[in-house]
Amino acid sequence: MGRLATVAVSCLNQWALDFGGNKRRILESIEIAKQNNATYRSGPELEICGYSCEDHFFENDTLLHSWQVLVELMIHHSASDILIDVGMPVMHKNSTYNCRVVFLNKRILLIRPKLVLCDSGNYRESRWFSPWRKLRTVEDFYLPRIVQECTNQTIVPFGDAVIATADTCIGYEICEELWTPYSTHIPLCMDGVEIIVNSSGSYMELRKNSIILDLIKSTTFKNGGCYLYSNLRGCDGQRVYFNGCSNIVMNGSLIKVGTQFNLKEVEVICATIDLEDIHSYRNSLRSRSNSSSESYHRINVLDFSLSRETRKIPDPILTNFECLSAEEQISLGPACWLWDYLRRSKQGGYFLPLSGGVDSSSTACIVYSMCNLIYQACKDGDKQVLTEVRCIVGQDNYFPTGANELCNILFTTCYMATENSSSQTKQRAEELSSQISSYHLSVVIDKAVSAIISIFVSLTGKTPQFSIYGGSPRESLALQNVQARLRMVLTYLFAQLMLWVRGRQGGLLVLGSGNVDEALRGYMTKYDCSSADVNPIGGISKSDLKMFLKYFRKKYSLSAIDNIINATPTAELEPLIDGQITQSDEADMGMTYDELSVFGKLRKQNYCGPYSMFCKLLLLWGEQYTAEQIAEKVKHFFRCYAINRHKMTILTPSYHAEAYGPDDNRFDHRPFLYNVMWPWQFCCIDKKVEEFNNKKTEVPRYHLPIESNRDGKYAVNV
Template identity: 55%
Template structure:
């Protein structure tokens, strides 16, 4: 006999420390879930505080305000009638835990602390929280006095317990726990838990969603059961973009999936599932039955005397389980178009900004940045057309527009909030200047075009007067140090001018009651990794939407945008040779990025992946590439490239300490501030590793080598 139950999970765009706003979005999700007849509502990890509070979690005020918001939620009658799974930090016996609170009708059923914490990559949860290292164990937790008055309870169960209703059993795991080898859902499923929730704060990385989906679908295909995945969405105040994609899966099949990128602050995903399908699926696997009979953990059950499945639906032909569906994945090009665009939208609306300013050089990096801003404008128009009143209210506020203004085209928005500028010198080409102007015309940005030669000349003249020496370019007989100095002064003056124009352009345009514009950087992840940028040059900005994206992916994005946005001008950017245009152009010389760097962008991506993701030092990287790049390159050539990469990586590591905060999109990002924690003073020669590399090269070339160097291999 069918036992049908409607369940709800959600994507919420929470903001760190926005307690009242977070509360209201939680309330809205509960309202929608009830309207869809859901009996269980699951929200994201730490949804009351926002996930990205970081060291603010160390402030006891955060726990206090969380309880205040939680009390305001569960005391409202409109939140009763369904089980709520809500996340917040809790102090228990003077220890801070990352918790899920499950409640029904204003009564707390159980508090479940997170067992396995995320503590690598972008995450430092063990800096703020303590893991609950007692699987299957439960203690009594004394509620704050104010909550006791609301719930009428003095104590509730705290620990690794599950909820037993009259017709099913519900357990909770949190984010990182599904990524662990022995996930809690395994023991839960063997102990008869049929519905498992996962509340997550999982960020976007290019090509990452398939990993998350694989874990969820494998969990339910091996263990059987119903799995509700909830995730935060949006920029909650830092470099990460949480990409939503709330999901409901049954026995290894998806029955509901939310959007991955959207400007909606609240998105609720529901599905009607049959509990009997779970029981039939599990009972048909004999090995599962054997493992269940020998299970190590028997969870304490918190009895809840309610029936979640609707009795009236059992014989109602109009009600049926939600059909299975395929998982929807975006291409990497679509991810670049959507993820950073959503991040930029959250950033500008939450900082109460006036708009964005971008130095538009005519190269592919600044072009890609401009197209992401344009994509943001497209998303805003699309949401308005679909009736999103919050987005319409936000865009009117940002543009300082009238209450009846409704943008119809992306250019309507970009012409007000997006400002671009070509800062030319005598080293700039006509082609880059024209490309910048044409792109601005296409996307509708307010564009400024000027030459800055007089400013550059004045600074160089000042140096000449002060020292009696005049630096000249290398191609005219100058030294390398003179050459770099003359390039760097152009780049740094562009940064100064960018902030000048960003601050004053709204005033020039007569925008009242406005602050300055946010300056956008446009250095890609490969250039940051190599250090191929000037410290405090125009790569220094407020935020950088492409700082975590490789040059290769940016080219693919521009190729995609050419067709998707119907802009043939983008082909010119795609086919242009990457150049900084900081040295004079002559008949025999045009500056090239890849020649300057001594390596291609494709090679940089490989170096970055091996260094960060596969944790390779110079020697192990050389050995891997010796196999991958042979016979195309000789051992000596591979050795030279690896040494060159590590040399420039080391001498430029200090630049990452002041790098512009960037949208995190790539798993080999060199962002020094949190993701890539390495010293910035390193011996760039890596002397011992270099000797070992040389010994391998000598052996490959049948030459004598130092046996002591290779003896421990």
């Protein structure tokens, strides 16, 4: 008695303003859906133009080219006899909306605008789009002439409506509408809509993916129905990497789910469902059956059915799916992001100053992970990846024999030593390079450092000294910065010319390797090796990087990582004593990396200023430190943060991973000029310390768990 329908969701690696490429990928997804006998195909948010067009959404060209692509999609033979929705910007009454355009057999059925826009995190949708405020309301939309000529339509419905076929009812919520307290799917389901289609542009953050799946499963568990979730995957020109994991969920259970990280540009997930299962499940929810809901306007398509006569059986519930761990996400996400940057920039590979520390070694391992993904994709017959690899290496018939061979071709590393560098770090860099097979160089830059200092001495008659030799702190810091900045100059020289040396065309992209905690603290030299083209670990904490390295060492049997993890983090910019390192990152910073992570979460995710951060840490750290010690830690952090905040304006574009990232350019919009003494705020802290010490009663102390909330953000619960 069942009514079986096969539905398809798409995961596409689109590129902002790449209209031709985006059209090709959409058509491929439609063709795959048709091959699987799907009668409905959905795709990701703004898939026609690409999600990250940003201020290009203000340009009429973006709107025009989106309509042009839509017309070519509609008239393509693959688009016949299948219900399709695609994402694009649409201007209605001189306001631009983020829309889904639903069409069938060269006729537009509905243009559905987004109701709730996202402006948190890296999102700024209300800068370019207007939200549709007229709930359950439809207006006439006058089609552009190029569309009229294709569809023989002049006016189509525009607004908050649903599609009624001969056998079911389909409604829409777009990305952020799933996350809102009163989500769109609630009134849709209460009005009898059986299939909810969500087209999303959700980017990756560590540990976020399980939250999305839980939200969707909860949605259909409470309401019944089938939920189709299509998401972007990949880097379409920004710091974020879209999360993938398009999925199909029914009546609270996961039916099909796609991969989170993959080099495939097109992935289509199909599932066969029984519409009768929705009816029986909902009918059993007696609290739902006793409720009433205001009706939506229905676009009737009564000559079309999603269900078909088939010998298929409904797809079973997926019981063994597990989300990737944070270590796996770090291994795969930035690697895919780097691949997108490399192939789309048309450069010849990557260059990394490899110091032998946790940060640069993590970056090297991520590049090695990228090479493994590329090799596996070629081995599995991915023609798109193979074509692009051949273009990068400049050999038409090239086929990689292994990841290590690829790494030697695509990845150049260089240990840049001074008299302050130790033999231990040099050895660690060489061992890791040997095990991943990067093309490795080692050079001593003391002559360049001495030449620069000699220019200053000859001009001023003064010779700066390190503090260990009696110099002032500013002399010592200047001497350290000269080494760091010269490394950046040499890095770009090598990156531009090393492929010329090796007889290949093109240049190398420079990789940065500063972690999110160092950026937050400002523990880096402006325009040193923190200045690069892209930084795959710039949004990842030190503690997560160490966890990742342990996982990576086990996965690829890289014994060189053992010594790297156990080494004390150091910049190696101050003189050695008896050949041994005396400088330590945590000593220089005046705080540990674990403390930095807590500061970062409280500052960004809990929106704490100095005073409220102190009050929370008084509870969190009260058993470890005195109130005075906690106060000094908070003050020291905010002084350093304020002094170095200007560095965030020139931060290398980094892979976004942690929700407390300090990236000024897109994510963390705050001033870069502060009163570094924070006089009012610190005075409030001092009063609180005095008040705390004068209290006779004991303040209850307990540890506050750090948990993730629904947006994948991690906060200290108070």
